[in-house]
Amino acid sequence: CCVLNEDGKIYFLHGSRGKRSILGSKCTSASLCRVVMEGLLTRCRALPALATCNHQLSGYIPRRFPHCAPGRGKRLVLSCMFQPQNLREDQVLPVEGRSGDLTCKSQRLMLQVGLIHPASSGCYHLLPYTVRAMEKLVRVIDQEMQAIGGQKVNMPSLSPAELWRASNRWDLMGRELLRLRDRHGKEYCLGPTHEEAITALVASQKTLSYKQLPFLLYQVTRKFRDEPRPRFGLLRGREFYMKDMYTFDSSPEAARQTYSLVCDAYSSLFDRLGLRCVKVQADVGSIGGTMSHEFQLPVEIGEDRFAVCTSCSFSANVETLGSSQMNCPACQGPLTETRGIEVGHTFYLGTKYSSIFNAQFINIHGKPSLAEMGCYGLGVTRILAAAIEVLSTEDCVRWPSLLAPYQVCLIPPKKGSKEEAAAELTGQLYDHISEAVPQLRGEILLDDRTHLTIGNRLKDANKFGYPFVIIAGKRALEDPAHFEVWCQNTSEVVFLTKEAVIELLSHVQVV
């Protein structure tokens, strides 16, 4: 593995953490420089965690839109972040809750580095890093949903009891519903899902024509579920963010096409996040309908069990299989059982809800006809936690690159060290990146805790999982200055000039 700078020097190195050897040699070929640089970029891109969008699948127009940045001439500095890992300054944060409750890696890591903080049983405060990651995830979801014609709505959490009585789910859902009465005694639940509400809304539109369908209506809002035993942090809470989409079609055939379209958009989404998901046949449960699939992220602590056929593409939640079924129903090949976290769920509903609320449209023959429905969920906060569960090491958070709260962390030298003169260079590099790589504005953090050694801050940066950590160490005093760049997702360490840093970062995808 080698890197060539624009100054004509080649650096050979190996990137195993903590160890690296750097050799310099002279080179004058600009094209070789380009080739080597592209090698580094290719390796970065090849990683699933840095996967880029599959344009064929999603059809969205990739652009970068960081809509926030610190005020003019200001820099984001780590010492002012409301970030408990930072606040604690090398003390161990006492983790809230009995340690026996911390049943999985993502929950432990997210509490330890200060991504979440417990508010009450099954409810968490999302701290600034997590909010940033979640907003990025919502942008990716918006892109994928709107690329297939999704239109975003927003329905209240207070859901009147009469809607749920109409579908008989007021009783069916039992104690999972959080229920309350207003000052006039009127009953509500806090919506865990919105089939009733959206169907009543569409039913209120009296002159819907088949020409206008399909409608793909979705929202990203908080949902509520009175879990008997909330656990696994954001994986199974009582208040969580979910993307729920509801589709309305003019025929079963059209509805099945829409169903495939949404499933493909889900696959495209997980591809972009670098998460390997398995689409498995699933049970329709309390939602109902005639066909259902889950998107499962395979991982040992997952609460779902699903079977995959090693011979064909069949896979199904074990709930849908007979308990004695050991062979694939499609090809009779052997089934392998795996555990997974359900991050998405799709249902083909038919007219189950449209018949209750009379959601009709005028068909091609001028007659009223019931809409064919589908519903589609993505666990937004759950995807964040599941991704951390799958990608992280025991001690260090790793994100899908697209969702990392900050893309770059700059570490200037320690105060009073021999390299202190390079401190100013780090500030200049910060400004230079912001200027030259506009999509990274607001994505660069300066670790100004210069009373700590570079090593200690690098350890912290490693824990947080910034995709790029850039250190101004000894070689920053060379002419030209060389910065030590840690590419977290390729585990490579390279020494680069300012220009090469810009070149490398200009290829970073952000959402």
Added chain:
Amino acid sequence: CCVLNEDGKIYFLHGSRGKRSILGSKCTSASLCRVVMEGLLTRCRALPALATCNHQLSGYIPRRFPHCAPGRGKRLVLSCMFQPQNLREDQVLPVEGRSGDLTCKSQRLMLQVGLIHPASSGCYHLLPYTVRAMEKLVRVIDQEMQAIGGQKVNMPSLSPAELWRASNRWDLMGRELLRLRDRHGKEYCLGPTHEEAITALVASQKTLSYKQLPFLLYQVTRKFRDEPRPRFGLLRGREFYMKDMYTFDSSPEAARQTYSLVCDAYSSLFDRLGLRCVKVQADVGSIGGTMSHEFQLPVEIGEDRFAVCTSCSFSANVETLGSSQMNCPACQGPLTETRGIEVGHTFYLGTKYSSIFNAQFINIHGKPSLAEMGCYGLGVTRILAAAIEVLSTEDCVRWPSLLAPYQVCLIPPKKGSKEEAAAELTGQLYDHISEAVPQLRGEILLDDRTHLTIGNRLKDANKFGYPFVIIAGKRALEDPAHFEVWCQNTSEVVFLTKEAVIELLSHVQVV
């Protein structure tokens, strides 16, 4: 008023709605062309509804980041929008609720054109246009809050009773709190505000140093209030979106500086929206503290009454004045009473909450000291409705330009009309704008209901309040083609070539 196209023709016109006279003459001076075009742009910009950001105040870096667009090669067409005004196809939508309940213009208009739909008393579905406008508003808020160092968090709606008992507000807030119990009998309210929660969160951070302060923590989430009589649509509902910020400082002086900083950011925000707000002294109410201001949008249907001094800058909510007070307490000048809608509220809290939850930091002398707090609210859904209330005519919705759900509506000729040949030109113009003005991607709507006359669709477009409506009429068949451009916010109508349309639109600010 005249406009010169790049083809060298000058068009004189006057823009009173429905009437326009156009004269063409030849001109070869490119600089004159530029001057005339700039005149149009200047007039657009000078309007409060098109006000641009005051950089001195806000310091944010203006950029445009439309993160969503239809799939590649697809166009957004009006006929497929889930948009009741469109769905009804010139029938009057029966407005839900007794008409006596429709007590203000914004509620009536928002229901009529299908921006909101009633879900239950005081709760509304936000339909796609409104969601787009709200997301833009949230981006502007994020920009302003993060430019002054705001960090975004996200706290649960389920707020444990013990937090509210600690501050005595469990009893004080009375029936305004929506309360519920979970399956284990534990009591919660649905948070209408989060002083208790955020203070407990900050108090849990044990090693806070004065060097890290101030913290400006905020969220944009749904809030709940059990209004006895919800009214005015989104202006006074039971479930609504609010931005609430909480600040933590190391001294009263620093806290007052932070208070001013946030107030200035609020002023900058309303400036950018083109909304003239008055900052008035206010009562601290159930939140508490020692100083408070409201940001009032003057309008007749407003539920608040405030007094403004005509001689000096004094203004105050009448609640804070003695009932007999007719003169300004500052200069003894006469007071004028005005009605307004409260769109923002700021409180200087001192140590009211930090003393209850023991939110401390280590001060410069190494001793623990209570944080000085402030809290700051913006009614997100309320600002949308209030802006519509203030800017709209009786029949037509008008938006702050920055928040308009779509910036451009293209109207091709009627099917079977003499101009039908220009239909393709409209599609090409759509693609051309998307290509040449990247910030408008996803902001252009094609009104493909070509069974309707141009006039009928223009009437609809006028109701929806798109800032720019572009019609391919008779003159689209000229060589070069001329499009009729309605600038809604300047009430001007101009005929422009494709190039001039691009030039005009390239100056449109979007968020």
